[in-house]
Each structure stands twice: as structure tokens, then as C-alpha cells.
Amino acid sequence: MLSIILNKNALLSKIIRPSLIILVIMTIGGLLRIFDLGSKSFWGDELISIYHSTDIVDLKSFFTAHRGNAHPPLYFLLLKLWSLGGNEEYYLRLLSVLFGTLAIPITYLLGKEFFKTKASILAAFLVAISPFLLRFDREVRMYPLFVFLSIISILFFIKALRQNQSKYWIGYVIVTILNTYTHYHAFLIIASMWLFYFVRFRTYNLLLKKALLSQFVIALCFCFWLPTFIFHLINMS
DSSP states (O other), rough: OOHHHHHHHHHHHHHHHHHHHHHHHHHHHHHHHHHTSSSOOOOOOHHHHHHTTTTTOSSSHHHHHTTSSSOHHHHHHHHHHGGOOOOOOHHHHHHHHHHHHHHHHHHHHHHTTSSOOOHHHHHHHHHOOOOHHHTTHHHHHHHHHHHHHHHHHHHHHHHHHHOHHHHHHHHHHHHHHHHHHTOOHHHHHHHHHHHHHHHHHHHHHHHHHHHHHHHHHHHHHHHHHHHHHHHHHHHOO
């Protein structure tokens, strides 16, 4: 009995200690992102984001209102909903801070799929203090949402390939659809995941069928946005 209790305590300590470290790193990352957040007025691109968020008034406008904007509409819909709570610089930028901070623990979970705990914690810490991410996580733009969804999409895809469970395939499909409606670079993330598949799992025929089915569903859902996407390809430099 004593050995069982000791083993449980050892297991809990292995789980709790990294969790506390990640919580501390999240706090640091959040404070860095939130510090002096509203001191500067909105700049050009932020004003464009706010402007396009006002274009969405119903389901039809979600798919048609952004032909003059070079980005898909999901972030602008979220920004419109978020702006119901206020329109000050500090408040509107908090949405990006939220996604940027949540990307920290997701990075840790993704790192655990490839590396040991220490390396995964280091990866999360680098995300927390990255000057590049800190800059964009403090702006009213879609990039923090894109990074957040990209990390989750990759995490679900890796887990789906390794464990072949429906919940991971479904999670991958849903998150990736959301990502394609956030930024067109989501297709580069999809391409990189397929490259990983062909390097590591190309001989697993059952996985290939599920992966192809997942991509079919993602492509099918993107068809609603396809006319505007084609318009962007033709008319946007």
C-alpha cells in the first residue's frame, strides 16, 4: 500500500511541477503582453481590422463583405463580438493578448509530442518572451489567432496520426477549418503537416484514408469562401 501511495505521489509531482512552471511562464508572457497595452493609439492596420469587423452584420455578409480585405473573415467576426464590451485601445487589444498567452501552454503540449519535459518548457518560455510574438500579440490583428490555431491544429494532427482516435481527427478538422478562415497561410501549415506524414507515416494506409477524408472535409468547408478567395488571388497584389 505504501509503495502505491509513493508511486502516486511521484506521478503527481511529475505532473504538478511542470504545470506550475507553465503557469508561471504563462503569467510572465501575459504580463509582458499586457504591459502598457493601451498607451498608444490604434495604428493603420489596426484601424483596418476594426473597420472590416463592422462589415459583418449577418451570415451572408460573413462570406461576402470582405472582398476589399486580403484576409479571411473569422478574426473580424470575433473582433466584432469582442467589441461589444468596449472599443478602447486596451480592451480591443486584449483579444490578441488572450490568444497569444494561450499559445504558450499549447506550445508546451506540442513539444511533449517530440521532446522531453525540459525542452517543452523551454519552447513555451521562448514563445512567452519572443519579441516577434510580443509585438503582434499586442495589436488588433489576426496573427495571434492564426498562431494559436496553427499550434492546436498541428497538435491534433500529430495525436491523430499516433493514436488514430476519432476525437483527434475531429479536433484537427474543426481547428484547421477555423484556421483557413483566419489566414491563408493556414494552407502552408497543412502542407507542412502532410510533409511530416509522408516522412513518418507514409506506409500506414488506414491513416492515409482518414487523413485524406479530413482534408476533403476541410476543403469542402472552405468552398463557401472560395469565390472571395479567387477574387483575392485575381485582384490583390
